[in-house]
Amino acid sequence: MESLISCRTRPIFFLFFNLYFLSLLFTAITAIQNPSSSSSSIISRFQEYLRINTAQPNPNYYVAADFILSQAKSLSLESQTIEFVKNKPLILIKWPGKNPNLPSVLLNSHTDVVPVESQKWIHDPFGAHIDSQGNIYARGSQDMKCVGLQYLEAIRKLKDSGFEPTRTIYLSFVPDEEIGGHDGVEKLAESDVYKKMNVAFVLDEGLASPGEKYRAFYAERSPMWTVIKATGAPGHGAKLYDNTAMENLLKSIEIIRRFRASQFDMVKAGLKAEGEVVSVNMVFLKAGTQTPTGFVMNLQPSEAEAGFDIRVPPTADQEALLKRIAEEWAPASRNMTFEYGQFKQKQSVLDNFGNPALTAADNSNPWWVLLEEAVRSAGAQLEKPEIFPASTDCRYFRRQGLPAIGFSPMANTPILLHDHNEFLNQAEYLKGVDIYVSIIKAYASYDEHAEATKESSSRDEL
Numbered sequence: 338m339e340s341l342i343s344c345r346t347r348p349i350f351f352l353f354f355n356l357y358f359l360s361l362l363f364t365a366i367t368a369i370q371n372p373s374s375s376s377s378s379i380i381s382r383f384q385e386y387l388r389i390n391t392a393q394p395n396p397n398y399y400v401a402a403d404f405i406l407s408q409a410k411s412l413s414l415e416s417q418t419i420e421f422v423k424n425k426p427l428i429l430i431k432w433p434g435k436n437p438n439l440p441s442v443l444l445n446s447h448t449d450v451v452p453v454e455s456q457k458w459i460h461d462p463f464g465a466h467i468d469s470q471g472n473i474y475a476r477g478s479q480d481m482k483c484v485g486l487q488y489l490e491a492i493r494k495l496k497d498s499g500f501e502p503t504r505t506i507y508l509s510f511v512p513d514e515e516i517g518g519h520d521g522v523e524k525l526a527e528s529d530v531y532k533k534m535n536v537a538f539v540l541d542e543g544l545a546s547p548g549e550k551y552r553a554f555y556a557e558r559s560p561m562w563t564v565i566k567a568t569g570a571p572g573h574g575a576k577l578y579d580n581t582a583m584e585n586l587l588k589s590i591e592i593i594r595r596f597r598a599s600q601f602d603m604v605k606a607g608l609k610a611e612g613e614v615v616s617v618n619m620v621f622l623k624a625g626t627q628t629p630t631g632f633v634m635n636l637q638p639s640e641a642e643a644g645f646d647i648r649v650p651p652t653a654d655q656e657a658l659l660k661r662i663a664e665e666w667a668p669a670s671r672n673m674t675f676e677y678g679q680f681k682q683k684q685s686v687l688d689n690f691g692n693p694a695l696t697a698a699d700n701s702n703p704w705w706v707l708l709e710e711a712v713r714s715a716g717a718q719l720e721k722p723e724i725f726p727a728s729t730d731c732r733y734f735r736r737q738g739l740p741a742i743g744f745s746p747m748a749n750t751p752i753l754l755h756d757h758n759e760f761l762n763q764a765e766y767l768k769g770v771d772i773y774v775s776i777i778k779a780y781a782s783y784d785e786h787a788e789a790t791k792e793s794s795s796r797d798e799l
């Protein structure tokens with residue numbers, strides 16, 4: 338009794354000091370009991386994933402799948418491997434919620450990465466070297482092996498803390514995003530497995546942010562990979578004449594470049610964001626007559642073609658763009674034809690982006706509100722939501738009318754996806770794990786029925 342009284346009379350900061358001390362002790366004990374949750378083991382696992390070469394066009398999918406499955410197993414999570422297409426395993430992981438009637442949340446990430454030019458990197462792109470500043474160099478460190486593993490690390494932390502989800506959380510590790518997602522997410526989104534998952538909301542990849550705040554994406558531009566081809570009379574390399582394939586193609590390239598500049602100028606002038614204009618970039622040029630000893634120099638070829646990566650914002654006039662391509666960029670009058678690399682026919686191009694899918698990023702969307710709050714409560718902030726300038730697997734979910742947000746927690750980081758020397762700082766990676774702890778906790782605890790009951794009873798009280 339006496340000691341209780343004296344305890345009460347102690348200044349309040351002693352109490353806080355004791356609590357602080359106890360929490361430190363608890364953290365230390367947890368770290369000793371769970372060495373797998375220490376920062377160094379979190380980083381080692383990230384390095385291990387990065388070292389698996391899953392670059393297109395020959396990704397080591399099975400090695401990646403084994404690694405992901407072993408992670409799921411170490412977390413006692415349910416998992417399954419699905420091959421919608423042979424040799425392209427997709428891993429589905431389930432963290433069952435206490436209330437299986439609630440729709441689930443899907444955390445998606447792709448396991449493939451884009452190819453590298455190794456000799457142009459300062460460190461081996463599959464070495465996951467950590468430099469003196471803590472930057473981890475690897476293809477996929479930003480796009481998007483970081484995110485896939487951060488989801489799992491966050492779940493590890495939540496499980497360690499004794500947290501149990503109310504709502505089921507699914508994780509999908511999918512193949513082939515970098516080549517269009519047709520044998521990956523597209524098949525998943527059409528499957529019975531997926532229907533049974535009863536997904537209400539999807540989180541997928543975003544972009545690094547050079548500033549302090551994280552970026553989030555509520556829509557994205559649609560890819561329209563287009564090849565234009567010119568034909569013309571072949572002839573002597575010394576002859577000047579009209580209508581050669583090269584001349585026909587070059588005229589188109591000039592017109593396309595002017596259009597590109599008009600779009601880029603709006604971004605440069607600050608009138609539009611990157612995701613709000615049409616981007617057109619020439620990605621290959623193919624022409625000339627080749628022999629084993631090189632190109633023939635005195636022969637003007639009869640065919641020439643160029644490939645363009647075109648990205649179309651959901652707000653753009655798509656019909657007008659298709660018309661522009663047919664009439665100005667590849668007109669039959671200039672002996673030109675065009676083909677949409679990914680889709681072959683005009684109809685399917687329109688299918689792919691004819692129904693602009695935007696996810697509400699305001700108070701009307703509880704998943705958006707939860708995301709904002711969760712990021713804030715983890716001590717970080719979000720930039721104003723944007724249109725993703727490239728493309729992600731999100732489009733297959735949004736197309737079904739599902740809300741999906743693109744988000745990769747990388748602040749203070751240069752945007753290096755698809756670039757040489759892609760890296761992510763280890764401190765940023767660890768911070769990202771904690772951001773996901775906050776987000777997954779919020780999503781897994783969210784119960785719209787309970788919220789509705791709470792609201793109506795508070796209305797009744799009024």
Ligand SMILES: [Zn+2]
Binds near residue numbers: 447480481514
């Ligand atoms: Zn990606």
Ligand SMILES: [Zn+2]
Binds near residue numbers: 451480755
């Ligand atoms: Zn990518």
